[in-house]
Structure formats: C-alpha cells, structure tokens
Amino acid sequence: MLKKIYSLLLVGCLGLSMTAQADEGMWLPLLVKRLNHVDMQKQGLQLTAEEIYNVNNASLKDAIVQFGGFCTGEFVSKEGLLLTNHHCGYDAIASNSTPQDDILKNGWWAMTRQQEKKNEGLFVDILVRMEDVTSQVLQGITPQTPEQERSRLVAERSKSIADAAKNNGQYVSYVRDFFNGNEFYMFVYERFSDVRLVGTPPESIGKFGGDTDNWMWPRHTGDFSVFRVYMSPDGKPATYSEKNVPYRPKHHLPISMSPVKEGDFSMVFGFPGRTTRFMAGSGLGMAVDQSNPARIKLRERRLALMKEAMDASPADRLKLASNYASISNYYKYFIGQNEGIKRMKTLDKKSAEEKAFQDWANAERKALYGSALADINASYAGQRTYNLSSIYRSEAALAPQLIAHAYQYTPLYNMLKAGNVDKAKLQELTTAYKDMNKEFYASYVPSSDQKIFAELMQMYYNDVPKAQHADIFKDLTSTYKGDFRKWAADVYSKSLLSSEAKANAFLANPTQKALETDPAFKFMRAVQTNYQDNILPKLNEYNAALGRANRLYVAGLREMHPNKVFYPDANSTLRLSYGTVKDYEPRDGVQYKYYTTLQGIAEKEDPTNPEFIVPAKLMQLYNQKDYGRYGQNGELRVGFITNNDITGGNSGSPVINGRGELMGLAFDGNWEAMTGDLVFDPEYKRCINVDIKYVLFVMDKLGGAGHLVNEMTLVDNGNPNTTFNPAINDIKMQGKMEIETPEGQIKIKKKKNETKIKKETKKQKS
Template identity: 65%
Template sequence: MWLPLLVKRLNQVDMQKKGLQLTAEEIYDINNASLKDAIVQFGGFCTGEFISKEGLLLTNHHCGYDAIAARSTPQADYLTNGFWAASRDKELSNPGLFVDILVRMEDVTGKVLEGINAQTPEAERAKLVSERMKALAAEAKGPENYVTYVRDFFAGNEFYLFVYERYNDVRLVGTPPNAIGKFGGDTDNWMWPRQTGDFSMFRVYADANNKPAAYSPNNKPYQPKKHLPINIGGVEEGDFSMVFGFPGRTQRFMTSEGLKLAVETSNPARVKLRGKRLEILKADMDKSDAVRLKYASEYASVSNYWKYFQGQNAGVKRMKTVEGKVENEAKYNQWASADANRKAMYGNVLADINKGYADQKEYTLSQVYLGEAALAPAAAKFALNFVPLQKALKENKADDIKKATDAIKEASKEYFEGFNVPTDEKLFAAMYQMYYNDVPKSQHPDIFKTVETKYKGNWNKFAAEAYKKTFLTSPEKLNAFLAKPSLKTLENDLIFKTVNSVYNNYLTNINPKLQAARSSMDKATRLYIAGLREMQSDKVFYPDANSTLRLSYGSVKDYEPRDGVHYSYYTTAQGILEKEDPKDEEFIVPQKLIDLIKAKDFGRYADKNGELPVNFITDNDITGGNSGSPVINGRGELIGLAFDGNWEAMSGDLVYDKDYKRCINVDARYVLFVIDKFAGAGHLVNEMTLVTTPSPNASTASTSAEAAKADVLENVKPAVDSKTKVKIKKEERKAKAKMKK
C-alpha cells in the first residue's frame, strides 16, 4: 500500500518490470493532470473514480448502498429494481454525501519533529507533535478552504500533509438491482469465485467555476482534470494491475501479544454480538418490505464484518502468524542486545508493548461491548445526542439548551428514517442481556443494578417498559419534549438513563485504564518500528493503511487455496445461471439477464471466446476503504472495479499473505454490459472513453500451445454449486499437469 508521492523513488522501476507503461509523473503530479486526479474518496468510507469528462463517477454498489436505500420507498424500490437516470435532470441528489479529491500530499516530518529528539519527554513530544500537525493543516487550508489534515505514519516516525477539495453535490445516476449488484449476498461475501455486479454510478456537480458548491439545480457537472478511459480489450492472466484508492486501516506491525488479544478475545466477541443482531434484523426484515428497506444498509454492514472477523481468525491460525511473530520478535531482541547503543534504545520495547496489551486485556470486552452491544440499538445510539442537553439543562444556559436541541433535531432526521420501534426494542433487550452476561460484573454500570433489583434481571421486561414510556420513538414525542425540555424527564427516560449510565461508566472506569495502557505503548511502538527499519535497512517498508491515498501493484492471477482445488482468475456469466435459484433471495437472477445470457447477447463486451466476463482476481493488496477502487492496467486504463477480498486471506489487515491474497474485481466489460444491454442506458456509455487495445498477454494466449490449453480446459470446466464451492474435476487436474510438463 504505497504512497503515490514516493512512487518515483521507491516503486517505479519494479512496477515497470511488471508491466507498467506509465511514468511516475503520470501517476502522481501536482502540476499536471495525473491518475490521482481521477480518484476520489467517496463519502469518507469508500473510493470512486471519474470515468467521463462530465463528472461521471464509478464506485461499488455497496458503497452507494446508503444513498440508494435512502432514495428507495416501497413504491420506488431502487434497491430491488435498480435505477437509471434517463437524463441529467433525473439524477437524484443525496444530502450529506460528498467526495474528496486530492490536491496534493507533502512530507512534513521535518517540520513536525523539528527540535524533538530521544531525550524529549514523551508528554512534551506528544503536545508538540499535536500542535504542529494542527497548525500545518490549518495553514494549508488557504483561501480555497481545502479539507486538510496531517497523518502520522510508522507509528509517529513520519508525518504527511494531505490537501483535498470536497464536493458536496453528488447525485445518483445509476444502480443495478440487488439481484446484480449484490448477487450472492452473504453466502458469497468474501468468497471466490464470484459473479457479482458490484457497481453504482454517481455524478459530481460544481458551480459555474468548477469549484465546490452546495446542491443547486444551477450547478454543472464537474469537469475532472483526469478521467479514466475504460479498456474492453480483455484481461489475461499475468497482466499488470494497479489498485488506486483509500485503504482504511491495517495493523501489520502489531506484535504477537496484540494478535493474541484480537484472535482470542475481541474477534470472537464481535462475531457473537453481530450474529445475534443479524438474527433479529433478518427476522423482522423478512416480514415487511418497509422494515427491509429501513435496515438493508445496516444489515449489510453488520454482516460484512461478522463474516470478516471469522475469516481473520481462520487466516491467522492457518498462517501461524502468532508463532511467526514470536520468532521474529526473538530475532529483534537478539539484534537489539548485540550492540550497547541499540540495547539502550530498543532493548525493552517489546516487553513494554506486551505489558501494554496485558493491561488492556482485562478491559477489552467492556470496550467491544460498548460499541457492538450498548450502542447497537438505534434509540440507544441516538440517546447519546442528549448528553450535551443534559449538561446545558443542569447549568440552565439558554443558549446552550437551544444549541443542543437544534443539534438533536438535525440528528433525528436520519435517525427516524432507519428506525423501527419493535425491531429496536428486541435489539435493546438482546444486546444488553449479552452485555450483562459477558462483561465482568466489576465493570458493570450502575443501571445494571436497577435491572437486577427492580426487574429481576429480566431485560425483555425492562426494554418493554423503556420503549413504551420513552420520547425517543416518534418525531411527535421527541418534538414535544424538545419544545419544553425538562432535566427530570430526560434523566428519568429509561433509554437515556441506560446509555448515560453505560457511557459514564466507560468514561470514568474503563477508558482511563485503556488509555493508560495504550499511552505506555506509544513510545515503545514507535521505537519498535524504527528499530525494525534499522534492522532491515535493505528492505523497503510501506506504512500501515490509514485512509490516505495509496496504490498497490501486482498482476491478474489465479490461485490454488488447498490441495486438489484450482481457482481460475476469472468467471463468466455462465456462472450466474449455474448459481441461479429463484427460491433463494441471494441467488435470484432477473429474467432479462437470464434471457441475455442464454442468447449470448453480449455485444462488444464478450471476450475472445464469445463469453461475457463478470469478475476477475488479482494479487493486489487491499482492505476496507478500497471498495470502489479502480483496477488499472499498465497503460492507465480502467479494467475493473475492486469490491472484495477472498476468504483465505482475511488476515490481511494484520499480515499480508503473499500466496493467497486476492483482490476480487468486477470486470469493466460486465459493468458496461449491464448499463448498456441490460439497463438500456447506452447514453451513459456514450459519454465514456472506451478503448479496445488487447491485453499485452493476448498474443501469447493465442499461440497454438495456449490455444490447445484453452481447448482442453474449455472441455473440463469445473462444476460450480450455489454456495461457490468449486472443486476441480479429475480430468482438468490431469490436463493441467500434462500441460505443465
């Protein structure tokens, strides 16, 4: 996950050996248009890319899911039926949605650390660093009022400034129905092979000067400095691939004790809590379309990481990551002890880090259950908005009361859109029951004693009374309270009382202990990573992901996840028909798509064999936040759209798996096929720049030997069942072995 600013110095030569035909300046340049100008951070949580000179933006279906769900109603259900704007005036606005476009990044390490050395007390260092980061960001805002921030890298060994332009007028242009955009659902999530059309399209609008502006019907489509041409010439194994986007968080420098804490304590707790949430949500969503639409986005988000944490644990165990870390840490200590100066600097850092994790372990469940249980019910999370009002009412400050009530009114708009009282009550009872049962009693908030004594520990009974009496269940009740807010009424509301008790208990009794443990680790972690880089001075290190723009380069590549199983690097539309199941909502296929596939009516989007490619895999390094990132070939053309990782490498946030790591992508040809042939929205394709230059490996693939290989494999296609468990046929294994010889 490389910083594009440093590509020329660190990566260009290696990238060109692998097939890159661009210069470093064509990837990142602040004076001239470059690839970085075509990439945006979408909504602060995903990635998108411009695919036309008229601001047309491509991202994942699951990245646009919130916006699509918000614009959907039972009468106009865009999630189920899809949506395609026939003209610009039909494109749908999305209040609150924004994109950030990078203006520049700058290494400011020298400015942040000026005058700071090994003798600087840690508290003074932290204060100086924080003040300088804020000052540099404020200075960079300039008259344009850019969005700016400074982020630390390598645990505070380096610092970089990032400057963005934020555009707030982002309109929905098109989305396929769930049956395409989410084909395979939870069953296929994190799995390969896939046949999912995970894409949606938006358009960014700007004022008459092409600058950021609030939504206005007078705004014009944004004209990007750079947009990506789309290559429909084909993708072959071994092709160069580059993923350009905003990976969220990785922790690959974490020590063995940190891994143990995640694998043995926090991950199992998250899986348990999310599993119960999914069970409750699914039961109510299946009973009502209105409830389904309210919770569709939340369900998808909860499910995604419910499965992720399971895969992460499985990957860490399979790779024996903890054991590998222990071995490497022993080598580190040996290296540090071999020199008096190194021993003084680095000799105790691992011991200090491991003590910090040991101190955290006692309170880890309290931390996990706060976010995953206590704040899981919508009413409980919304109730936190009333803490400032409570303070203002106690102090009887009219201005602060008005400010707090105005903030609550604004927050309530989104709250009531995704809220169903019976569902939330069930969540409240279940989540707090689990919190009560699983978190050590010595760390319980005071409200739990009330439930024990007054309600005999019956959380269902407590929840029923809380939701019956609260003013948080309807706009009418809420507005009546806010018109004349009363401290007594607020503090007697059982939902607020519960959340306030849990929150105060965490702030007073839990968080200080966690922060103390982490603070004691900060210096040790910074020195540990500095020592690693010194110890392996011949190695080029990349920093952990932190939601800043990165690129990953690799190639299109198949893999063999276990003995006797081979996964091809691509899938076709035939796999959609093989998985199709009209009785399973995850594998329903629209009739029009079935008809197009059976007729092989793929138009110019078919491959050289007349098939329609759907998904393909590369060995690019991605994580959360990379969703929607463009997959770019060696000529700087879009060939696909990253949307998922594979189950075998779910440990990726903690350790990179060089053998199994795969990035799952929607083939650009399938995206265009759905827009053009399925949706009939060819006018959108017409504004894109399409190229048909074949893959650089296409000529190799057409030689007689490779043609023979293709013929053999065509006749022994692996069977695919509806749960994506592909087992290679005996004949294919023999054929492959024979061709290798």
C-alpha cells in the first residue's frame, strides 16, 4: 500500500510540507479501511477497521450519537447511559432547574431511574449506515450541464434517495455533498426522542473558568453531563412514556482506568460542524481584513458596555453573565483566528499555491479549470461590496436584546397578517410567547441594552455604505437630527416589548397594527426587509457563481495531485480524527504540559469571582487527597490535550485510545490554533479534553452517584498485547462478567458463555 500523505488541499492548500500529518483530517468512517487504517495502526491503533465501522456487526460507530443536532455524545453502558459535555446539556439542565431546586447551580444526580428528568424536544440520532451515492446523484451530469439545471437535478435526486431510505418514517436520512459538490453521501439514522437527564455536576465544575479560560490551555473544567436514552418496549424509537425502557446500544464504550500518557494514540469520533479549508485566498482575505475585524469591533464595544453594567450591579452581572459569555466566546475566536492566519503566513502560501494551480490548469485542463480561480476571485470581490451589510445586520442591527426579542415575534406577526386566525392556534402561540417572555426578561437589563442599541446603530450608520441602509435609518436620523441616544430612548420607552408586563398585556389582545407601529418591531422589520429585498439577492447571486467555481477548483486540485489523499470539509456528519496525546510550546520559553490536575483548581479558586468558585466538598476531597481509585501518584488529573483535528459539533465527542476505550470527552480547542475552521495548524492545534477519571470521580466521590459508575464497564488494561474486540465486550456485558488480562491472557470469572468467549478470543488472535 502506498504511504498516505495527509493533506486537505495538497501541500499548497494548507501550507504544509510534504511530510504526512497524521493528526490532520476529519475522515469518513466508511472509508477508514481503505484510506487510514494502516497509518492509524502505526500511530498505535489496535482495532481492525471493521471494529471501527461495520454496518452488520457491532462497532465503535454504534456507540456514538449526534446529541440534539448540535453536539456529540457516547454510550457508556448497555442500559443507554450517555455522556456529553455540560455545555451541550446546558439547556436541558437549566430547563429542569427551579429557584427552589437549582440543579444548574448545585448539581444533581438521579439515584433511581424514576428520578431521571425528561427533556421535551431533545433527541439523539444514531447512525445506521452511510453510503456513497455520488454516481446516482450525478448520473448524466457533465461539465456542460447548465448550472441551474445541475442544481435542480442534484436537489431532486438527493431528496429522492434520502426519502427512499427513510423506509416510511422509520429512519431519518439525508444526502450531503462533499468536496464542494463533487461527491455525495447518504446518511441514515434512527432518532430517539426520549432522552432523560441523569446527572450534572454543579455549574462551578461544569463551567469552571468561564469566559476567562474559554479557548485556553491549561484548563480545569469538568465539562460533562449524563443522560439516558429510552426506547419503546419493542425496541423502537418513541416519544416520552413511562412505559419506555432504556435503549440497549449495539455497543458501548468501555472506560479506560489506565493513566493517559504522552504519545498515546487518540481517536476523536463525532460530528464536527463546519470547516471551509478549501477556501481560496480571496475568500480568506475577506475574512481576515473585512469580516473578522468588523465582528471584533462590534463585539468589543458590546462587551465593554455590558461590563460597565455588570460591574455597577451584582444583580445585573448575574442577568448578563450568560449573554456576555456567549458574545465573548467568538469575539476571542475571531481575534485568535486572525492572529493565527497572519502568524502562519497563510495568505502568502495561498497565493503561491494558486499560482501553481493556475499554471497546471493552463497547461493541462484549461477548458475545464482555467477560469475557476478567476471566477472565485470575482465572486468574492462582489461579495465584499455587500459583506459589511450582512455582518452589521446580525452583529449590530439585530444584536441588542430588545431587537432580537422583537425578531422572535415574527411568527405571531405573520399569523396575524395572514388573517382568519385560528383562535386555538393563536392561544397556543401566545401562551408560548408568555413562557418565552418569562425567560427573556429574567436576563434583560434595559438600561444597558439601550446604550448598546444607540452605539451599535451609530456604528452601523457610519460603517455600512449609505446606499445599503434601510430607509428607517434615513427617516430616524432626520427626525432625531443624528442623535442616536435620543432615538434609542424613544424606542426603549415606547416599545410594547420594553417590559414583561407590557408584552404580556399585548399578548392578551395581539393585533397586526400594534406590532407594525411598535418602534422596536418596526425597526427590526425594516432592517430585515431591506436585507431580504436588497442585500441577500446580491449575495445569493455571487454565491451561486462561487459554488460552481469552488466545485471546479476542488476537482482540479484532486486531479492535479492524483496520489494525494484528501479529506472533505466538515459538514455535521460522522467523522473520526486521530493523533496522539501531546504537549506543546505556545511561545518562546513556555512549555505546556499535556495534562492538568485538581491542584490547578485549588490554585485558581476565587470565591469572589463566579467563574472560579470551587465547591467546598471538592476542596475537602483535594485537601484530604481522597481520590479513591480515580487518582494516581497522589494527584487527580482533570484534563489532557491531544493533537486531534476537531471543530464545533465535536463537543462531547469521545476521545478513544488504541484499544477502543474511552479516555475522555473533547470540549474545546486552544487559543493558539483558532484558525482550525479555515486552515489546519500542524504545530499548535490541540484538542482539550476532560479526563474520564475526573468525570467518574465527580460522579462518585463528589456526587454520591457511584451506582452510575458501577453501570459502566471499567477496564485497567495497560498490557499492549491485549486488544479490544466489540464482540467479546458485548458478551462480557451481557453476562455481567469481568475480563482480566494479565500476561495478555483473557480469563473469565464466571463460566457462563465461556465457550463463546474462547471462540471470539481465538478469532481475535488470528
């Protein structure tokens, strides 16, 4: 087998050397046997390709779920027990909290199955199979097919293929494009919508470090929560019912109790959200010098004004804390992304790579690929004209809390505007709005939001081309003589949404006219209408041309380098990445160790700062060094880092060792490698993970939920001669037996199923 060179776009497209980067790439499990398995074994994998992905038999893929459509989770028991991140389960935890029983703040553990809490609307998708359907989707389509006709055919065929696989509603299925529309794969899932909360650490553990530590290493966050998936008694997906029973996965991950060591093989299995690493230099340039600076500028001002209010009032600090953290999250991300791209000289490398491509295209395939880069550059040039309008719409015009809240009233407005309103449906909708209002106004600080509105509208007015302004800007700046503070004062004092009492009074007798004349809703609607009528059509026009050009560019890159192995951009489909546990040097003279310990939590403790409060019992356990079976050498590890390739959507993904055992949960990336969605950084990229033994420690020693740990399959298997086999593991779980592996031998403590165990062992050795 030829040695595989890991590259996204070839050496050029990521600015990498010709050396293989085994830690780069988000790979389709279906293709692991053909593309990755030999290299993974060299890294330390002891599993076969079939033990990773298999349609007909139990494999690792059966233990992985897409959690809620936005995160990843993994089964850790035969009874459907599921782990994911605390921030992935945050909404479920918060919605199950009350002032009398604030489980978000205090933590909580179900001591019986009956105590597990239901979560309306929460679901998990479990992959049944994935399939290459490229030939079916692209049948008869040629480079000469008109683009509009191509798009129609691709959409129709993708829907037809996915609909046929749903098997009359039994499955959820869809077809996704890969390599910018050059390949297509179908994904078929079972969706389980009875997902119950089993336990959560207190927020002071699950969010320890808050915004200060976000994107940073060293990290000491116990970012995990526990759920259980239920099914109908006949084994099918079902909505919540007391008659439902725990789901029995085909496979669940055994828990490694062995210490994580530097250089250990690590595999992250999950659902990364979105990367655009095939992006040409002109698109990357627009992000670096237009999009990101605009976002940074607007978010920086919002955060400063919110900080003023938070510092002035402890009550307002609590109200704004969550929103502040949310805004700050990607504020830091955009700064780090720009710094990383400049440090890596990515734009210079892109320029050289694209010149090489153009030279090749002109010499070899000019008719097909010769204009691809020129068309890409022209599309981005057109987008630049309208790009600020798009960014300022979301980051400024619709960013103040009141205006964002007004936007949520659009469904009600549309219902009222349509006429002949069904009273029952209207009553149902207004009731839902009252519930929404209760949550919104609990974290709403009008005085701060009014200041933010005034300043952001001034920035919008100054920075967005005047020809692209909504007419309301012209009217209001004329009415208020350019005094945006006076405008803000009127909007916030006169809006029927300015308080919960006013909003609920309106909902008692809602009318179309009341919304149309409300200053907050009127402004929001004017901005939205202007965007939809004048900005979005232009952007769509340029994006349509860009889609075709990108598709040709990527096809050309792959044709130009036929011996290179490319991986597709992330698109929320199941992927795996692999690498090793590895420390790094973020800057000259600084060395970051590959793991953190409970000592770091004690050192960061600050009772006056909500981000660094430490539960008293945790400090007691630390002072007594009472770590039970979860500590090692007098310390308790909290987190560790690997060089796995991840992005958003990988939150909650399992970090799996070479034997197929769970080492930890991925939950963040590091500050030095914020370029990840656009370009991979082979030197600095790190995946930040919570150590599974810290997870178990918090459950057991801190939370008193040792029964959940006992439900899992714990293995302390440091013998490199012993491999993991799902068939053996499943038999072991079914018979509730233990497997010991001294000297590489498998011994069974019970005689039940002994013959079958020996048979599987023999297969494994052969």
